Amino acid sequence: MSTPLMEARGLQLRFGRVAALDDVAIDIHPGEVVAIVGESGSGKTTLLRVLSGLMRPDAGAVTYRGQDVLAMPEAARRRLMRTEWGFVHQNPRDGLRLGVTAGGNIGERLMAVGARHYGNIRAEATEWLKRVEIDPARMDDIPGKFSGGMQQRLQIARVLVTRPRLVFMDEPTGGLDVSVQARLLDLIRALVADLGLAVLIVTHDIAAARLLAHRILVMRQGQVVEEGLTDRVLDDPQHAYTQLLVSSVLAA
Amino acid sequence: MGNWALRAENLSKDFRLHLQGGVRIPVLADVSLTVEPGECVALAGPSGAGKSTLMRCLYGNYGAGAGRILIRHGDAVVDLATADPRLVRAIRRDTLGYVSQFLRVIPRIGAVDIVAEPLMARGVARDAATARARDLLLRLNLPERLHNLPPATFSGGEQQRINLARGFAADYPVLLLDEPTASLDAANRQVVIGLIEEAKARGAALIGIFHDTEVRDRIADRLFDVAPIQDAA
Ligand SMILES: Nc1ncnc2c1ncn2[C@@H]1O[C@H](COP(=O)(O)OP(=O)(O)OP(=O)(O)O)[C@@H](O)[C@H]1O
Ligand SMILES: Nc1ncnc2c1ncn2[C@@H]1O[C@H](COP(=O)(O)OP(=O)(O)OP(=O)(O)O)[C@@H](O)[C@H]1O
Ligand SMILES: [Mg+2]
Ligand SMILES: [Mg+2]
Numbered sequence: 001m002s003t004p005l006m007e008a009r010g011l012q013l014r015f016g017r018v019a020a021l022d023d024v025a026i027d028i029h030p031g032e033v034v035a036i037v038g039e040s041g042s043g044k045t046t047l048l049r050v051l052s053g054l055m056r057p058d059a060g061a062v063t064y065r066g067q068d069v070l071a072m073p074e075a076a077r078r079r080l081m082r083t084e085w086g087f088v089h090q091n092p093r094d095g096l097r098l099g100v101t102a103g104g105n106i107g108e109r110l111m112a113v114g115a116r117h118y119g120n121i122r123a124e125a126t127e128w129l130k131r132v133e134i135d136p137a138r139m140d141d142i143p144g145k146f147s148g149g150m151q152q153r154l155q156i157a158r159v160l161v162t163r164p165r166l167v168f169m170d171e172p173t174g175g176l177d178v179s180v181q182a183r184l185l186d187l188i189r190a191l192v193a194d195l196g197l198a199v200l201i202v203t204h205d206i207a208a209a210r211l212l213a214h215r216i217l218v219m220r221q222g223q224v225v226e227e228g229l230t231d232r233v234l235d236d237p238q239h240a241y242t243q244l245l246v247s248s249v250l251a252a
Numbered sequence: 253m254g255n256w257a258l259r260a261e262n263l264s265k266d267f268r269l270h271l272q273g274g275v276r277i278p279v280l281a282d283v284s285l286t287v288e289p290g291e292c293v294a295l296a297g298p299s300g301a302g303k304s305t306l307m308r309c310l311y312g313n314y315g316a317g318a319g320r321i322l323i324r325h326g327d328a329v330v331d332l333a334t335a336d337p338r339l340v341r342a343i344r345r346d347t348l349g350y351v352s353q354f355l356r357v358i359p360r361i362g363a364v365d366i367v368a369e370p371l372m373a374r375g376v377a378r379d380a381a382t383a384r385a386r387d388l389l390l391r392l393n394l395p396e397r398l399h400n401l402p403p404a405t406f407s408g409g410e411q412q413r414i415n416l417a418r419g420f421a422a423d424y425p426v427l428l429l430d431e432p433t434a435s436l437d438a439a440n441r442q443v444v445i446g447l448i449e450e451a452k453a454r455g456a457a458l459i460g461i462f463h464d465t466e467v468r469d470r471i472a473d474r475l476f477d478v479a480p481i482q483d484a485a
Contacts, residue, residue: 002338029338186360211358215337229312229337236314240270247271 002029005166005198011050011060013043013222020046021057022222026200028166033192033199035209035230037245038219044202047219048168051200052087053077064166082112086159090171092151096143096158102129103139105158113162128157132187149180153187160191169201173208185211206249210234218242256324257457258310258426259286263319263333265302265309278481279305283319285459285476289425292448292458294472301480303461304353307428309333310459311350312340323347323426345373349424353431355403355415362400363389363414370422381421388417392443408435420447427451429460433467445470 004027013021020043028034036044049055051062053069062069064080072080081087089095096105106125107115115121126136132153134146143151152172159167172188173181185208192199192212203209209216210230217227218241226239237243265280279302287293295303308314310321316333323332325347332343344350349370358366367385372378389399392413403411412435419427429448433441441464448471451458459476462468468475 032338182359214341228315229340231313232315232337235308236267238268238315243270 004028005030006051006062006064008051008062009060011047011057011062013046013050013055013057019043019222021050021060024060024219024222024224026051026217026224028198028200030165030198031196032215033197033201033213034215034217035213036200036202036217036219037204037206037209039241039245042219043222044219045170048087048170048200048202052081052085052168082109083162084165086162086164086167088152088155088159088167088169088172090174092143092148092155095155096151098142098144101140101142102134102146102154105143105154106161109158109162124161128161129154131191132157133183147180148176149184152176152184156188156191160195160197163195164197166198166200169199171202171204173203173205181205181208188212206234206246218245254286255288256286256322257289258324258459259320259322260284260306260310261320261322263306263309263321264317265305265314266317280309280317280478281481283478287426287457287459289455289457290452291473292452292460292471293474293476294468295459295461295478296475297478298480301478303478304430306478307350307430307459307461311348311428312344313350345370347424348426348428349419349422350428351415351419351430351432353412353434354408355411355418357402357404357411359404360402363394363403363406364399366403366414367417367421370418374422384421385417388421389414391447392417393440409437409440412436413440416444416447420451423451423454424456426457427459429458429462431461431463433462433464441467 007027009025011021011024024047036047038044050057056070100108103122103125106128107121110121110124125139129136129139134150134153143154146154173184176184189212201212213230215228216230216233217224218233218239220241226233226237226242233242234246237246261284263280263283267277267279269275283306295306297303305314309316312332319333321332322329323343325343330339332340364382364385367388368381371381371384386399394410394413403414416432433444436444445467448458
């Protein structure tokens, strides 16, 4: 069996009286899609932020391909963020540069990893706009002119253009209309399979988790209360909270 | 050790319903079942006895409460009841197929791609996988005009034929079939009987639930009784 790409143990983080993370352990293997589900305030976003080094836990360890993420100098962590990792935010405005054109948003990430040739960068940006189903004729528009769904697809192109190994997604379909969500999910599903990405995705949408994820973690009050193979957790939930979660959706 | 393909030992399964005051429903107690390559075993028993539950346990879809589910996977024998999720996925890709009673449609994915997917997951090239998928769909009398459409709007019988094509596309050494002919007409039932006979001939081990006794008598080598548990309450 493969060794994990990322591994975390004993994560603890309190905000005052709230235990946002209470002894959380997780691992993600290459090419594996892991969904995190759970009620609002259960610590899902906090977990993504701690794993990606955006936030320090009070206790615990995070390793990425054998490197200690928490002990890493800031510059090294930023380099990982630019090259090997990607972060797709719920609100595309948090992941895009709004004053920069669509092509520029994609090209910027490429330049951050050393691309210099203008023609190549533009060609690659064109290619990625097509892959996320945005008309390349919109290349020179700023994202503010795009619909929410298009902005989210642009954010995904910006993140994936550098071929990260591990992508964190926090409610990537959260703010969108249902029909737009479905299309975005298809796109994510296809890209993840094509590129063989490892993905850690936070979602409220149980049907989306079933569609995308190989494995599910269920969080409640800062703890992982149940985890396992996606269809086993959803069809034969053991924990009372998971049973409640599954029973409240129709035929997911 | 014998030449079995799958061997369940002392399998038990309860459901605990936390939302119903924690009531416990015992379904399987101490079930042991062995299936050999080339053999088809039909699960028998009244409605609610636990036939589908047993089958889902054998697929790893339901967790086993107790017992082992040994399966020959490549050169190894592994216990599916305790295998980690990545190993279960590998077993499902290479060794263990399951045709459920109803197709789970994937939005916007066409019928051919749904059928070809298990082959592509094994690394078969898209052209070859798609060709095999089309052959199977045609054999199951699914008109060519439907092949590229997503099955969400198809009839129950059409969806079930896609499900069957998907289950038979990759030659699994062990195949589980939950009422594979339930929504099919007589002509398509004959096609499915043919597919099952071919699978047996190539050495697949099959476990099926067949309410249709005619189909069952044609293809099952023996019956395995799943008896309802006496009320434990
Ligand atoms: N920076 C912060 N300062 C204080 N409390 C915080 C901070 N960030 C998170 N929390 C608290 O930690 C808990 C976990 O928050 P988190 O954002 O991880 O939840 P979540 O599972 O992502 O919820 P949602 O589904 O609503 O996004 C919450 O009680 C939240 O109020
Ligand atoms: N996920 C589940 N959660 C709770 N109870 C379940 C679950 N799945 C099955 N059961 C229960 O297990 C028992 C056996 O059901 P199962 O579907 O295995 O019967 P069956 O023998 O396949 O019946 P049929 O012939 O009607 O299909 C039933 O009481 C059923 O309600
Ligand atoms: Mg959140
Ligand atoms: Mg049944």
